[in-house]
Amino acid sequence: MIRKKNARLAALAGLVMFLSTLGVLLARQFNMGPTRPAPGFRTFGPAGAPVQILEYSDFACAACRKAATATDEMLKIYSGVIRLQFKHSPWVNIHPWSLDAAAYADCAGEQGKFKEYAALLFESQEKWEKAKEKPKEFEAFARDLNLDWPKLEACSAAPETRKRIKLDMAEAEMKGVNSTPTFFINGKRAVGLDQFLEQARKFDNLLRAGRSRPVGECPEK
Amino acid sequence: MNLKTDVKDILGLLARLAVAGVFVYAGILKLLAPAEEFAYAIETYKVTGPGLSLWAAYIIPWLELYSGLLLAAGIFTRFNALFCGAMLVFFEALLAQAWLRGLPVTSCGCFGSGSSNSLEYEFFQNLVFLALAAAAFRYSRRFSADAAMDAAETRL
Numbered sequence: 001m002i003r004k005k006n007a008r009l010a011a012l013a014g015l016v017m018f019l020s021t022l023g024v025l026l027a028r029q030f031n032m033g034p035t036r037p038a039p040g041f042r043t044f045g046p047a048g049a050p051v052q053i054l055e056y057s058d059f060a061c062a063a064c065r066k067a068a069t070a071t072d073e074m075l076k077i078y079s080g081v082i083r084l085q086f087k088h089s090p091w092v093n094i095h096p097w098s099l100d101a102a103a104y105a106d107c108a109g110e111q112g113k114f115k116e117y118a119a120l121l122f123e124s125q126e127k128w129e130k131a132k133e134k135p136k137e138f139e140a141f142a143r144d145l146n147l148d149w150p151k152l153e154a155c156s157a158a159p160e161t162r163k164r165i166k167l168d169m170a171e172a173e174m175k176g177v178n179s180t181p182t183f184f185i186n187g188k189r190a191v192g193l194d195q196f197l198e199q200a201r202k203f204d205n206l207l208r209a210g211r212s213r214p215v216g217e218c219p220e221k
Numbered sequence: 222m223n224l225k226t227d228v229k230d231i232l233g234l235l236a237r238l239a240v241a242g243v244f245v246y247a248g249i250l251k252l253l254a255p256a257e258e259f260a261y262a263i264e265t266y267k268v269t270g271p272g273l274s275l276w277a278a279y280i281i282p283w284l285e286l287y288s289g290l291l292l293a294a295g296i297f298t299r300f301n302a303l304f305c306g307a308m309l310v311f312f313e314a315l316l317a318q319a320w321l322r323g324l325p326v327t328s329c330g331c332f333g334s335g336s337s338n339s340l341e342y343e344f345f346q347n348l349v350f351l352a353l354a355a356a357a358f359r360y361s362r363r364f365s366a367d368a369a370m371d372a373a374e375t376r377l
Contacts, residue, residue, distance in 0.1 A: 005370050012366055013296045017287050024252045024286070033253025034333070163261055170255030 031175050031187065036167065038085035041109030044075055045083035051203055053084045054184040056168075056177045059102060060095035060129035065122040067181040067193045074200065086118075088165045089172040089180050095129055100156065102165050104138050107155035113145050120144065226363060233360025236353040237292055240305050243350055244289030250333035251282035262330025266319050284308070292357065295365020302358035309351045316344045 027033065035054065037043070055071060057064040075082055088106075090098030101121050108117035120141040121128075128135035142149045155161055175184070183190040185203065190196040251259050260278035264271060288308070292301040312331070319326050320340040329343045338346075362368055 005374060008370060009296050009366065012294075013291055016290050016294060016296065020286055020290055021283075024249070027249075027253055034250070036254075036258070167255060167258055167261070170257040174255050 028174060029176075031184070031189075033174070036171060038087055038168075039106070039109065039164070041112070041114040042086040042106070043083065044086075044115075046080060047083065049081050049083035051078070051082045052186055053082060054087060055084060056087045056089035056172045056175075056180055056182045058088075058090045058095060058098050058180040059105065059118065059121040060098045060125055061091070061180045062125065063192060064181045065125055067183075067196065068118070068122050070193055070197065086114075087172065088168040089177055089182070090165070090169065091180070097128055097131060097135055099162075099165060100134070100138065101128070103156040103161050104142070104152060106161055106164065107152045108142065108145065108147055110155060111147050111152065113147060116145050117141055117147075229360045230363040233356055233362075234364045236356035237295070237298070237302065237361040237365075240302070240350055240353045240357050241289045241293035244285045244305055244308075245293065246289075247332050248282045248284075248286030248289060251278070251330075252286060254333050256282075258333070259330050262326075262328050265324065265326045265328075265330075266315050267322070267324055268315060268318070295361070295367050295369075298361050298365045298367050299358055302354055302361065306351060306354040306358065309347055309354060313344065313347050313351070316340050316347065320344060 053071070055067070057067065071084055075084060088102040090102050092099050105114055105118045105121060108114055120137075124137055128137040139149055139153075142152050172182070175182075179191060181192065181196070183196045183199075185196070185199050188199065190199045256275060256278040258278075259282065260271070260274040263269060263274040263277055269277065285308070288301050288304050291297060292305060316329065326340055329338065329340065331338075331343055
């Protein structure tokens with residue numbers, strides 16, 4: 001009798017565990033988990049903006065360079081209604097210096113010049129991405145931007161900096177980011193610049209409508 | 222079999238649901254975030270290396286979720302209440318050693334990486350959960366799948 005009762009309870013427990021596992025895996029698949037905010041120097045636009053964009057990018061990827069130009073323009077055109085968070089997703093197996101580039105860019109950000117340093121990395125990507133030894137460009141960019149190079153170098157090697165980037169990478173993996181650039185626009189995925197621009201066209205009307213109203217006014221019913 | 226419900230049963234049920242809720246919530250928050258995030262929090266306790274921390278970060282959230290759900294449903298209630306209690310004791314030991322050593326733990330990792338209460342706060346909060354787990358162990362036979370199964374067998 002007891003064995004029978006325990007077997008039934010075990011079956012019930014198995015069912016609960018199976019369903020909860022399925023639920024968690026589906027929630028992961030649909031990106032229902034919380035997203036860690038990017039540091040302030042990698043976040044552009046107001047917190048309450050109607051269009052929230054997450055961009056997973058790699059400084060050594062050519063498509064990401066083009067996307068960076070497009071997002072920069074978009075941030076200028078739709079200033080105040082777009083918020084973009086830049087997340088690192090370096091493909092370390094094919095781009096050996098991507099992770100270092102991300103670390104230097106973050107440390108430049110800590111000195112107030114993330115965007116400028118990132119722009120230089122993208123612009124001269126071909127010069128450093130396949131270098132056999134540590135690229136000299138990292139230091140040259142820092143000096144061009146009047147950054148404190150010794151401080152930048154120490155910061156780029158610091159475990160905290162590396163951890164922050166690896167958390168971005170782990171987050172990208174969990175969200176199923178398989179190529180860069182990948183965007184999440186208000187939670188909706190867009191892979192590559194073309195899909196991003198396609199989605200941008202869709203929210204263009206929404207933004208125009210939002211901009212024509214005075215700030216704080218509610219849309220008409 | 223005494224079918225009369227008294228205050229202890231109600232309190233036992235509430236304690237069981239409270240502990241279960243905490244475990245399910247903590248488990249889900251961690252499971253929907255990268256395991257590395259929780260692993261880094263574990264590393265700050267300076268008890269395990271990076272490899273073991275990552276393994277623990279993969280396993281612990283599932284244990285929290287399963288034990289919380291089973292406790293809420295009242296399946297093997299006493300065993301699950303005991304298991305949750307044992308996990309809380311383990312967490313208390315980790316928190317206490319970090320507190321005594323004065324380790325700079327910025328995120329305890331209890332509810333994902335967002336939580337940033339002090340170690341003392343988390344320690345005393347866990348004591349409350351531990352007391353609730355003890356109440357769940359002692360008084361929570363009623364309103365459970367275990368009890369329903371017993372009742373069904375009695376009827377047969």
